[in-house]
Amino acid sequence: MALIGPSGSGKSTLLAALAGILPSNVRMTGNVLLNGTTRTKGCRDISYVTQEDYFLGTLTVKETLTYAAHLRLPADMNKNEIDKVVTKILAEMGLQDNADSRIGNWHLRGISSGEKRRLNIGIEILTQPHVMFLDEPTSGLDSAAAFYVISSLSNIAHDGRIVICSIHQPCGEVFNLFDDLVLLAGGEAVYFGEAAMAVKFFADAGFPCPIKKNPPEHFLRCVSSEFDSVTTLIQSRNVNIDVRSLIFIEFSYENDDKGDQIRTCRTLQELHTFCKCKDENQRYKKKLIAGSLLFNIGTSNEAIFSRGKCDGFIFGLMVFLCLGGVPFYLEELKVFKRERFGQHYGVAIFVMSHFLSSFPFVLAISLSSGTILYHMVNFHPGFSHYCYFCMNMFCFISITEGCILFVAALTPNLLVAVGAATGVTVSKFKDHLPYCNESGFLFTL
Template sequence: MRNSSSDPSATAAAATVMMEIEASKPAGNGMVVGGLSPLSETLWRERTNTEFVGDVSARLTWKDLTVMVTLGNGETQNVLEGLTGYAEPGSLTALMGPSGSGKSTLLDALSSRLAANAFLSGSILLNGRKTKLSFGTAAYVTQDDNLIGTLTVRETISYSARLRLPDKMPWSEKRALIESTIVEMGLQDCADTVIGNWHLRGISGGEKRRVSIALEILMRPRLLFLDEPTSGLDSASAFFVTQTLRGLSRDGRTVIASIHQPSSEVFELFDRLYLLSGGKTVYFGQASDAYEFFAQAGFPCPALRNPSDHFLRCVNADFDKVKATLKGSMKLRFDASEDPLDKITTAEAIRTLVDYYRTSQYCYAARQKVDEISKVVSALCS
């Protein structure tokens, strides 16, 4: 292994970027869960074999990612094509797209949960290295809440802690971790209420979702994946869950969630947006910059339309089928409109957006950032 001092420019660049990273980190909340306890930090370092000094964050990058599946008749089909992006500590990233767009496949690819008939090409790097995600380094929260209805919230989390946390960890520290997790997930008011099931009244759907997340963050993972965490929740519960995820990211975690048609309030809580259609990248960048991107591409968001609804409307081909059906049955009258989407098919809009993104500053910035993260990590670990 060569000494980094032989390359002063690389060392200087790494030092500069690390200073920027440290300066941009939001302050923790002062509890054990804000950062890592000494024991948790030691365990995390052992799991990841990280060589960072004073930094146990997870920086995930993917470049030219393509996923191909083998169909029942032996033929193959690309479900993801040439995707490039990244997720950093302190950020909440949304994977969004219509049904069949590939957002769940992307989430599975990044979390190493692809099906046996799926084949991946391209690179996925964690802290600049090609490595398998070990237990405790990353956590995955499924869409369904698989909980025991007769246990209380505190009992559920305690049960998980006894099974998953190291045996050498003192029970006093485990108990402190349980209580801090309950506080972190905003479950204090229902901590002693049973989960509930079909014949036993218990906590609400939003609270169940937060319990599911609490079970996964017990291991203090630095990388958190969630499959449609707001699915099936009312607007208030969806906002509360997403706000909780935002809080987790602000404590230095890297949080990536697939999400389906969020409200405008929920959408504004995300830092970055990865919008997909047909397995291709429509947009990746700051969520707040998506408005400008669509306007530049020729599809500005109308004043009274929910931005996330507009983005999905532009890339969901099912709208064409619905309009054609209603128009043919004379159940819907279409008046003249200035909306660009009424003048072309959705397939044409998707092609326009995909092609525009490929040559845009947003695509260039994403690829440059991915390369920069890899170079900095290589310099630090050399």
């Protein structure tokens, strides 16, 4: 079923109302019923695909589907069964040739937009949902990619599932793939029925479609031209729409037990660790540069002040190194929000898995940084002092990453997140950072 209409006609709002994801500041009257009963919040027989495609760009197509399958499919399925499901989804979405290709992100080239959209749909059909909502799945795609995406959705619908998607202005080939059509204008339903009968409906209402004219374009032009024309069409419609009976389906849902939560946490921990292994920045050169700037400060009277500032400089450097992970935190948060909507895991499991996956990397960074900087700067000798220094670095980096993740969760985009985190960092460590004079010599204030 296709929802078409001009911009602002209410397509996305209707989808959000049916899927139960309306914003908190929007009030909805009436009820959305499934098989005569109120939809439960944790119902997994409904999936919603947004316009944006959120993935971890360092993973390949097959790896993304595999991890999604481990999170969504029943716990009693073994690895071979999951691999068969993943292979089937790859074939169904036409992604076999790109199974080992990286998805890509802001700094890594990957698959095309159409392939990302099909991958997003493939993730949602892993659990075989009875009802699928898609918000403009062809947005930003060329005609060939749009036809491939809608053709895949048509095959899914013919397998016995309900597929409802909003689409702005489909071409003729794409329009012919839809079975039913809902035409909206000004928040009102102008037409609701079979897509093939829409042309006859407009002709009977006095708006015949010209020959060689794309029917959706003609429909949109009719409902967008004048308000009186829209009113005439609304009054002449002969189909009564009852939203409560729009979707009629039997569903079942079982709550996750503690075993599933532990399994989910372990899977997320493995996923985060795998991503960090594939995209861990090489920071050793930066540590060596920092150590060379503060190399063997000494214990003279002139060096006492610089020695006191050294700790602030080192920990400030660690903060700026952590800021480099803000884009990846935002990427993970976007994926988390999508998974959270599907009731696959909650905030506590996400935070715990993120901490457990980061623990070995933070420990390795603390030991390597502490070893390089402690001996190059020539701090107070003694193994206990060295261990205390490394432990401080570990705690500091862990707390800093947690704060940056918190800031990233509150900000809408990458630029604001980096700006907010940088502002907090500079205001905290501005009195401890070294400066350069006009001659290029390093000194501290």
